[in-house]
Amino acid sequence: MLKVSIYRYNPDIDSAPYMQDFQLDTQGKDIMVLDVLEQLKAEDPTLVFRRSCREGVCGSDGVNINGKNGLACVTPLSECVKNNTLILRPLPGLPVIRDLVIDMAQFYAQYEKIQPYLINDTPAPAIERLQSPEDREKLDGLYECILCACCSTSCPSFWWNPEKFIGPAGLLQAYRFLADTRDTATEERLSKLDDPFSVFRCHGIQNCVAVCPKSLNPTQAIGHIRTMLLSSGT
Amino acid sequence: MAVTNVTSFGRSGLSDWLVQRVSGVVLTVYLLVIAAYLLFTPEVDYASWKELHSGLCIRLLTVFAVLSLAAHAWIGMWGVLTDYVTVRLMGPKATPLRVFLQLGMIAVIFVYVAWTVAILWGK
Ligand code: SF4
Ligand code: SF4
Ligand code: FES
Numbered sequence: 458m459l460k461v462s463i464y465r466y467n468p469d470i471d472s473a474p475y476m477q478d479f480q481l482d483t484q485g486k487d488i489m490v491l492d493v494l495e496q497l498k499a500e501d502p503t504l505v506f507r508r509s510c511r512e513g514v515c516g517s518d519g520v521n522i523n524g525k526n527g528l529a530c531v532t533p534l535s536e537c538v539k540n541n542t543l544i545l546r547p548l549p550g551l552p553v554i555r556d557l558v559i560d561m562a563q564f565y566a567q568y569e570k571i572q573p574y575l576i577n578d579t580p581a582p583a584i585e586r587l588q589s590p591e592d593r594e595k596l597d598g599l600y601e602c603i604l605c606a607c608c609s610t611s612c613p614s615f616w617w618n619p620e621k622f623i624g625p626a627g628l629l630q631a632y633r634f635l636a637d638t639r640d641t642a643t644e645e646r647l648s649k650l651d652d653p654f655s656v657f658r659c660h661g662i663q664n665c666v667a668v669c670p671k672s673l674n675p676t677q678a679i680g681h682i683r684t685m686l687l688s689s690g691t
Numbered sequence: 692m693a694v695t696n697v698t699s700f701g702r703s704g705l706s707d708w709l710v711q712r713v714s715g716v717v718l719t720v721y722l723l724v725i726a727a728y729l730l731f732t733p734e735v736d737y738a739s740w741k742e743l744h745s746g747l748c749i750r751l752l753t754v755f756a757v758l759s760l761a762a763h764a765w766i767g768m769w770g771v772l773t774d775y776v777t778v779r780l781m782g783p784k785a786t787p788l789r790v791f792l793q794l795g796m797i798a799v800i801f802v803y804v805a806w807t808v809a810i811l812w813g814k
Contacts, residue, residue: 618774652703657708683708
């Protein structure tokens with residue numbers, strides 16, 4: 458029997474959050490954390506969590522699994538269970554709506570700030586803006602982000618200043634557009650990042666790198682932004 | 692993204708960051724120089740210490756190191772205070788407390804710099 462301890466909080470009836478313990482017979486199978494949640498929800502329909510694709514694509518089921526942020530759907534028990542115990546909590550640092558569901562508004566607000574779309578005011582060509590394969594390659598390791606928030610909610614700098622520090626996810630996307638040769642707003646983008654908080658609250662703790670389920674490297678992207686700021690001399 | 696940075700050291704996050712790196716290097720160099728002196732001087736006493744600090748080079752290096760320390764400490768402490776002594780973590784009393792702590796830091800840093808100059812060039 459696997460012991461599963463889950464953070465429960467329903468603001469309508471609970472005065473404070475608490476941890477609820479469940480016992481689950483996994484029949485010795487190495488299932489995913491999301492399967493555990495689904496099976497427990499069959500027993501207790503009041504248990505609430507987000508999920509959609511159940512294959513690591515949509516980014517909706519980021520949770521804190523035995524102390525480490527990750528996607529429940531692609532984390533097998535063999536990778537996370539210690540002492541036959543699975544502890545599930547909501548991603549830290551953002552307000553809890555109910556059980557494992559958090560309010561991601563702050564996270565998206567930071568994403569919105571970096572203008573996550575191509576800006577190019579030259580006349581659009583007849584078909585599409587072409588890019589050489591080499592230039593396209595510069596976006597590898599950046600465009601794959603699924604905005605699961607595992608990184609930003611593991612970053613102490615984001616915990617302390619979520620309204621001022623863009624956080625690893627937003628900064629990875631900021632660099633994705635800075636690195637795009639089809640984008641013409643590089644200088645404007647950089648000038649908006651030059652304050653002491655947006656980028657420079659990153660202290661290179663690298664929690665973000667350690668948890669990203671897509672194996673992306675926000676710290677490296679942040680380093681590139683710093684270098685660009687340095688050479689643009691803003 | 693316009694964040695009020697009146698209380699940060701420089702005009703931008705980038706300049707703060709640069710000052711932090713450069714002052715770090717200056718402090719490392721100074722520490723190495725002093726460590727080398729302590730290691731390779733057979734007998735360190737008041738006379739030899741005074742002798743060391745009679746040179747203009749070492750005096751300038753010392754002043755430079757203390758100024759670096761002042762900048763480094765200010766930027767670093769400003770970062771720590773704006774992480775932890777915030778309205779978000781402590782409620783409304785955080786702002787006056789942070790202003791108080793920052794004024795205290797300015798006072799301490801000023802005294803250290805002035806004291807250094809007084810020691811090096813005083814009678
Ligand atoms: S960088 Fe990784 S951890 Fe962060 S939001 Fe994107 S996919 Fe998730
Ligand atoms: S490297 Fe920077 S962004 Fe990543 S967790 Fe650390 S402080 Fe946060
Ligand atoms: S359910 Fe879509 S990423 Fe896990």
